[in-house]
Amino acid sequence: MVVSPIGDDNRPTxxxxxxxxxxxxxxxxxxxxxxxxxxLRDPWLAALWAWLWPGAGHLYQGRYVKGGIFMxxxxxxxxxxxxxxxxxxxxxxxxxPDLRLHYLLQVGVGLPALPALVQTYRQRTERxxxxxxxxxxxxxxxxxxxxxxxxxWNAQYGFYFELGTLYTMxxxxxxxxxxxxxHSGPVWTMTxxxxxxxxxx
Amino acid sequence: MLAMVILFAATSRWLWAVPLIVSIxxxxxxxxxxxxxxxxxxxxRFGAWITGFMLLLFMxxxxxxxxxxx
Numbered sequence: 232m233v234v235s236p237i238g239d240d241n242r243p244t245x246x247x248x249x250x251x252x253x254x255x256x257x258x259x260x261x262x263x264x265x266x267x268x269x270x271l272r273d274p275w276l277a278a279l280w281a282w283l284w285p286g287a288g289h290l291y292q293g294r295y296v297k298g299g300i301f302m303x304x305x306x307x308x309x310x311x312x313x314x315x316x317x318x319x320x321x322x323x324x325x326x327x328p329d330l331r332l333h334y335l336l337q338v339g340v341g342l343p344a345l346p347a348l349v350q351t352y353r354q355r356t357e358r359x360x361x362x363x364x365x366x367x368x369x370x371x372x373x374x375x376x377x378x379x380x381x382x383x384w385n386a387q388y389g390f391y392f393e394l395g396t397l398y399t400m401x402x403x404x405x406x407x408x409x410x411x412x413x414h415s416g417p418v419w420t421m422t423x424x425x426x427x428x429x430x431x432x
Numbered sequence: 433m434l435a436m437v438i439l440f441a442a443t444s445r446w447l448w449a450v451p452l453i454v455s456i457x458x459x460x461x462x463x464x465x466x467x468x469x470x471x472x473x474x475x476x477r478f479g480a481w482i483t484g485f486m487l488l489l490f491m492x493x494x495x496x497x498x499x500x501x502x
Contacts, residue, residue, distance in 0.1 A: 269466060300462045300471065304455040311451065394448055401452060405459040412463040419464065 269294070274414045281413035283341045285309075285406045288413030301409040305402050309340050312398025318366030319384045320395035323347040329372045329381060333396055339403030339410075446486075453482050 271277060272292050281288025286302030289295070313321055321344055324331040338344045347367040350360060360368045370380035385392050412418075461474035 294466070296468050297462050297466070297471070300458050304458050308451065308455045390445070398452065401456065405456065408459060408463045417462075417464055417466055 269416045271414070271416060278410050278414040281341075281410040282339070282406065284343075285340060285402075285409055288410065292413065297412070301406070305340060305405050305409065306343070308398050308405070309337075309343055309402035312395040312402065313366075314395075315388075315391045315398070316395025317384065317388055317392075318364075319368075319370070319388070320392060321347050321399050322367050322369045323351045324369040329370065331369075333400055336400040336403040339406045340399070341406065344399075344403065446490075449486065453479050457482065 270292065277288040277292050279288070280291050281301075284302075285305035286298040286300070289298030289301060292298075321334065321337050322331060323334045323338075334344070334347060338347075346361065350366075350368040353359060353361060354369050360366075370384060372379050372381050388395070457475040457479035458471070460478055461471045464474055465471045
């Protein structure tokens with residue numbers, strides 16, 4: 232699949248229908264984006280790759296610069312957030328009293344957030360944390376206020392627990408934009424170069 | 433005085449916004465363009481816009497705090 236942001240076929244016509252006025256044509260010439268084509272290959276497969284690993288969908292499409300930007304920015308944001316929250320800010324718990332809706336945004340980052348589901352499964356089947364590592368393992372809040380591990384994390388990490396949660400949520404949301412881009416190509420907007428009037432010559 | 437204390441406490445926390453602003457600017461810009469120069473240009477403009485917006489909000493809250501503290 233090849234995408235051209237605004238191709239000749241998509242150009243709006245003027246008020247008089249056929250081709251528009253000269254003024255409208257001149258404006259269109261000024262506003263037309265540079266004619267680039269994006270080869271999206273299989274868009275759905277690219278979107279899947281983009282979700283699984285930020286930037287991977289773009290690498291699959293041969294859009295290496297953008298793939299690098301997405302991978303660097305999104306993964307750094309995610310892992311930085313995870314680190315400052317002690318690895319506890321990403322976990323999947325959808326049972327009261329701990330309904331962790333944040334995970335719905337964090338899972339946008341794909342594979343790096345999926346171990347949380349494994350940890351949740353292991354907790355429910357009482358197998359304990361994977362490799363004994365408590366990162367992404369849901370907190371123990373089952374006791375009736377006898378022991379609240381989530382409160383303990385909040386007390387231990389304080390501001391950084393909230394900040395880490397924010398970073399990881401933002402990373403997940405940013406990857407949604409990247410997935411859209413991998414599937415459908417860029418949303419074209421004007422740049423300063425596009426705004427320049429055409430050369431009189 | 434209270435406003436100055438809040439300002440001092442808030443300043444260090446604001447630095448945590450910098451990585452987010454950079455990341456958001458680049459990712460957003462990259463979803464709008466294909467060429468590197470266009471992505472960079474858009475990212476800088478967008479980052480400046482976010483920073484300006486945050487500063488504006490900060491000023492509003494600062495003035496409100498001053499007024500509230502008397």
